[in-house]
Amino acid sequence: MPTENIIEITYLLATALFILSLKWLSTPATARRGVFAGEIGMLLAVAGTLLYHGIVEYKWIVIALVLGTIIGIPLGEVAMTAVPQRTALSHAFGALCVTLVGTAEFYLRAPNVPPFMMAVLSMEVILGSLTFTGSLMAAGKLQEILPQRPITYKGQNFVNLGLLGVAIAVAGVLVAHPEKMQLFPAIVGIPLVFGVMMIIPIGGADMPTVISLLNSYAGLSAAAMGFVLQSKLLIIAGALDGASGFILSVNMSKAMNRSFTNVLFGAFGQEQAGAAAGAKETRSVRSASPEEAAGILAAANKVVVVPGYGMAVAQAQHKVRELYDALTKRGIDVKFGIHPVAGRMPGHMNVLLAEADIPYDKLLDMDEINGEFPQTDVALVIGANDVTNPAARSDPSSPIYGMPILDVDKARTVMVIKRSMGAGFAGIENPLYYLDKTLMLFGDAKNFVGAIVRELAGGHE
Amino acid sequence: MKLDLLTSLYVFMLAAFIGFEVIRRVSPLLHTPLMSLTNALDAIAVVGAIILAGEYHEHGALLAKILGTIAIVAATSNIVGGFLITDRMLRMFKASGPKKP
Numbered sequence: 343m344p345t346e347n348i349i350e351i352t353y354l355l356a357t358a359l360f361i362l363s364l365k366w367l368s369t370p371a372t373a374r375r376g377v378f379a380g381e382i383g384m385l386l387a388v389a390g391t392l393l394y395h396g397i398v399e400y401k402w403i404v405i406a407l408v409l410g411t412i413i414g415i416p417l418g419e420v421a422m423t424a425v426p427q428r429t430a431l432s433h434a435f436g437a438l439c440v441t442l443v444g445t446a447e448f449y450l451r452a453p454n455v456p457p458f459m460m461a462v463l464s465m466e467v468i469l470g471s472l473t474f475t476g477s478l479m480a481a482g483k484l485q486e487i488l489p490q491r492p493i494t495y496k497g498q499n500f501v502n503l504g505l506l507g508v509a510i511a512v513a514g515v516l517v518a519h520p521e522k523m524q525l526f527p528a529i530v531g532i533p534l535v536f537g538v539m540m541i542i543p544i545g546g547a548d549m550p551t552v553i554s555l556l557n558s559y560a561g562l563s564a565a566a567m568g569f570v571l572q573s574k575l576l577i578i579a580g581a582l583d584g585a586s587g588f589i590l591s592v593n594m595s596k597a598m599n600r601s602f603t604n605v606l607f608g609a610f611g612q613e614q615a616g617a618a619a620g621a622k623e624t625r626s627v628r629s630a631s632p633e634e635a636a637g638i639l640a641a642a643n644k645v646v647v648v649p650g651y652g653m654a655v656a657q658a659q660h661k662v663r664e665l666y667d668a669l670t671k672r673g674i675d676v677k678f679g680i681h682p683v684a685g686r687m688p689g690h691m692n693v694l695l696a697e698a699d700i701p702y703d704k705l706l707d708m709d710e711i712n713g714e715f716p717q718t719d720v721a722l723v724i725g726a727n728d729v730t731n732p733a734a735r736s737d738p739s740s741p742i743y744g745m746p747i748l749d750v751d752k753a754r755t756v757m758v759i760k761r762s763m764g765a766g767f768a769g770i771e772n773p774l775y776y777l778d779k780t781l782m783l784f785g786d787a788k789n790f791v792g793a794i795v796r797e798l799a800g801g802h803e
Numbered sequence: 804m805k806l807d808l809l810t811s812l813y814v815f816m817l818a819a820f821i822g823f824e825v826i827r828r829v830s831p832l833l834h835t836p837l838m839s840l841t842n843a844l845d846a847i848a849v850v851g852a853i854i855l856a857g858e859y860h861e862h863g864a865l866l867a868k869i870l871g872t873i874a875i876v877a878a879t880s881n882i883v884g885g886f887l888i889t890d891r892m893l894r895m896f897k898a899s900g901p902k903k904p
Contacts, residue, residue, distance in 0.1 A: 360844050361821060367837055368828045370896040377890045380844055391850040399868075404858065406872045417880060418887025422895075425835060432842045439848050439881075443855055446870040450863050458808055484839030534812020557838055564848050569811050571851045577811060578818040583845040585822025587835060593831075651866045677878055680829060689834030692891050701899030705829045758885040799838065 345393050352574040353391030359383030359580055370702055385577060422697045423654055426549060426686035427484035430470060433556045434477035436486040440563045441470035445530060447570055455523035458519050461583075462569040468533045469563035472506075475537030477556050483541065484686060505536045546651070547728075549686045558587025591687050593623075597682035597708075599734075599745035623775035627763070630781040631789060635757055636797030638781075639665075642719035642755075644675045646711060649691050650684050652725020652794040654759075656787035661725065663698040663792050668798040677704050679711035680730035681747050696798055712749050721753035725787050727760075731772045742770060756780040759790050836892045845886025849878035 351731075359379045361669055366376030418426045444466040448455070455463065482488035488658060509532040513527055544552050552725070566579025567573075595601070630638075639645060653659060669676050683689045692705050706714075715721060726748075733740040734747045748772065750756050751774055760782060774780060783790055829837050856871025 356847070360826065360847075363840065363844065364822075364825045364829070367833060367840060369830060370833065370893070370898070373833060373893045373896070374890060375838065377840060377886060377893060380840060380888050384843070384847065384886075385849055387850055388853070391853050394854060394857075398853065401859055402868060403853055403857050403875060407879050408853075408877035410876040411883045413876065414880035414883025414885075415887065417884030418891065420888070422825070425839075425888070425892075428884070429835075429838055432839070435849065435877040435881050436842060436845050439846070439852055439878040442870040442874040442877075443848065443851050444862070446821075446855055446867045448853070448867055452862060475828060521819065553838070557841065559844055561841070564845050565815060567848055567851055569815075572811065573851065574811075576847060576851060577814050579844050579847040581815050581818035581823040581824075582842040584842040585819050586826045586849075589823065589826050590834060590838065593834075617862045679883050680831075680846075687835060688838065689831060689836070692832045693835045694896070696892070696895040696897070699895075699897070702832055702896045703898050705832060708866075773826045 349390040352386040356383035356387035357578050369649045389479045389570035389749050410614050427481045430477045433560045435475050436560045437470045437473035440567050452523050453522040457517050460517045467530050467562050467565035468671045469559050471530050472537040473534035475534045476541050479541035490546045492543045495541045502539050509533050530694040550683045553687045554590035554594050558584050622636040625776045626780045632793035636794045644718050645720045646677050646718045648679045648726050650726025658787040660692045661788050661791040664795045715752040718753040720755045721750035723758040759783045759787050824883045839889045841884050846878040873901035
């Protein structure tokens, strides 16, 4: 069959282009070529599929492709601050596609479904439907449509794992007896509920881990769909996506000092529950005005800025760029130290700072920057808290003990821009604020940085 | 072209290994674009949805058509949106050097 061969060749080329696409993404210099390779691969695969002689009707396919494009364009145009929720939403769409195809495949084939086929089909729809509702919940929390506060109750893990257990048990029955078609809705419905329950206990700071994990689930469900449809291309694309999500999940859980099993079972978000009950701090802090802060920064040779989610919330990244420009113009070396879990998804801070035109070679990750703090004159913390908490290094009783942090306390002077003395997301006291070398700059990040920039511009020394 | 189970498992395993090796090398700087790009690539599931919606089915044709069509819409929006936003993000990453005024 010549057309069949043509289709297979387009799939083969698409597979190669997908792998090259991810390979080229490794550095900013070649990354855009990677996107281009991915686009060509996708175009080839879709065009090849449309040649398939088994397709008898094109009307709905064309309508759906057009409609999908119309929905996709605005999703590609969202503001950079909205990228985490957009990503969660696209995990939901991917999972929806996989779940719907799996469901249709079951009803087209039942009751003659061989055991292995039924097993992968079950995996496809279970992973797909829990990723669908889980991602919608995550997107809702990130968009602040849903309350961001984690909701926990006693026996939550028991209920959640129980739900998943029931779904897997039903899938087991279906593998043995695929003719029991009335059971099928359960392996779609129960995971849909599980997806919601899984995200309920998740707070904002856990989102980087959750999004990575959902990414991995979406990939695995697509790979399972590849097994069902016996499509090598789909198995490979799903495996690549699954591997990517898995690597990011492991990175995130390491950066938050959570065990990976803890993360896998969606049991995160719980450890902090009791953390707020710390002893009340009575020590005093030193605060400073924008004038004083500007004076100290102007006298420095080397400044490291540590941004956190608070910077994104205050939309301060463009003011931070102005500060970067003002300091660089004076010959001061300015770098940015970025913790892996800063922001709401992996790499979030880098994208926001890149959007503000800060050169990417000034954005250093935790391992790269930590050795530089002892030679740093000023560490300027903007909207970050727990990732700078030295208690993670020194206080075994701290709930975040062992979490890798940015060693800002090793800099000569630490300045922290913060709204008030309120504790971070985990409700943990940060001893950093009470050090003699620390100056607290109380105020809105955007306004405060703006005031420092004005001082630097006005008071030429 | 039909695959047997064992071949499928081999394909999956090899692809997973390649995935780990390739993605491990992606700089943490680009982890957000990485996620949006893999998301777009993952939407290759659209090929399954196209065949489902377009193929002739003796029974269950309506179900296949409805679910397949919705699935194509969902996957296509990921393809278009995913590639667009990834490229937009990557365009913003500039090295220092010739500074604009």
